[in-house]
Amino acid sequence: MDKDLTLRDMLGYLKQIMVKLGLPKIRFRPGYFPYTEPSVEADVYFPDKHEWLEVIGSGMFRPELLRPLGIRYPVLAWGIGFSRLCMLKLGIEDIRDLYNNDLEWLQSRRMI
């Protein structure tokens, strides 16, 4: 939240986060979430997989949602599909394996 934050600023944050995670190629599309307007979905390019994957949902909170809380400034919000990023980083194919607690299997995994 800050005075004068813009939609382009939000794209800037998302871009910087992905740059820091080593995935600098990011593209933006319109999305829909009930609490944000405008809403943005972001696809990130994974060079190992040669694929764009949808990993971020984001938006600017709707003003009528902020007013009852006494907020009069723009608020940017986003959520990153962290499980998906982990799966790619760890080479996991099945999302349930993120919670696989077979000790022998765990020992064979790298740390992130």
Place this chain on the structure above:
Amino acid sequence: MPSINLNYRDLCNLLGKSIEKDRLCERLSMLGLEAEAIENEIKVEVAHNRPDLLSSEGIARAMRGFLRIETGLPNYKMHPSGVTVEVDKSVETICPYIVAGVVRGVKLTDDVIASLMQAQEKLHALLCRKRRKASIGVYDLDKIKPPVRYTTTLPDGIRFIPLDFDRELSPAEILREHPKGIEYGPIIQELPRYPLLIDSLGTVLSMPPIINSEDTRVTAGTKGFFIDVTGHEERVINQTLTILMTGLAERGFDLKSVVVKYPKRRLITPNLRPRKFHVNTRDVNKIVGINIRPKQIAKLAEAMRYGVTKVNDSSLTLLIPPYRTDIMHEIDVIEDITISYGYDKLEPTFPKVLTIGERAPIEKLCDKSRRVLTGIGFMEVMTYTLTNTRINFELMRLKGEAAEIANPVSEDYTIVRNSLLPSLLLVLRQNRHNPLPQKIFEVGDVVVLDKQSETGARNVRRAAAAIMGEGFGFTYMKAAAEALLRELGSTFEVQATWHPSFIDGRVAEFLIRGEKVGIVGELHPEVIVGFELENPIVVFEIDLK
């Protein structure tokens, strides 16, 4: 999200332009409609707030603007049809509202029929909430003799042939025997009378919201439609009719209005009037972070099918198309203008807000705990926070209450855990085939009931560890727990205690300034056997704060 299938050839037809499939999908997704081409179809995901896009016609209308084939407010001409619907007083307590329209000049092809059926099905599912809020009927106009009466019948009243049947059934029989009666019957089953649409010659049109009659069925030769929407909310039935009829107008069919006569008022439907709306152009630039002139903004709005009636230095007067039921606030229009501008053309700006961030203190504490526990040879596991009373309480020889899930999906996950220990025991059970000893830990949240808390419960971050195997007794685990507490900088005391999950005399609790913060001990054999394990297990669990 709801998805619909568009016939590629039909879509190009409606667009009035042939566009290569990949390009079409890319443009659809930049309009906010995730699209994927599968052979001759394009599968499109439509957001819940846009029921006007639940048909090929609706999508083509939006795309024509977005692709700048045709911009501005769609122009709907409508003349009176001469058809009247008379509303009987008896519907008031049954299903009180109806709107209707007529479409002439209909030319049905397989594509048109498929698209109309899909639109009706999707509107029923979404906007009409599985027919609970509203229900649509489409009939062959030439098989009806107006005026149409919207009335009610007794469950064993008038008999008619429902769609796809070859014999007459009573309303109650339809509810029992017809597939649609079985599916949607519960909506009206308990009512003393059922809704009924019937024409001046006594031909039944339908029994909303269940089924139409075979007599008024739409066929390949149908030249005109009579359409009705009945329901409990006037807003929803109006929206549904407007979306359906304006979609058909995209096919070049002629829309005609219907007079609906209630006992005490008279309406002309459908409502195709656009809404007037003012947008401050400075807000557009300020929120998006761009700098474009009011005239350009007007062009962008027109590409999203808004009408523009006035352009000032700092504001636009727009006309919102009647089928746009989602526009509530200026911000909704601003988003449309941004989409029209192109999300792909928005350059990210490096954030101007420079504050110094750092990890939350609790996360630092957790990281430190993880380092300490891995340092003394434990392996980290990650488990589910949801569990059930058998695992959380019974198998631990405990009685108690935990935060319950209101509508659990599965019997296995009905409460939120209030201890990490059962989770660790489940991991050990999963690892029975692996060599011993097994030393594991988890740092995670539990939820404890707390009357002081606003919600009646609060989250507590804990660290817990377990060792299964011979040669690790109370003393070993106590030393491990003390190592953790010491590294976290706590001054603590240990005192003997008693706990149903542990063996008497082999359990102690940790206290910081007299407050209980953790427990350590050897698990009771019944607990071990309960989790289908057969080796001694020592555990500890400590609050992190």
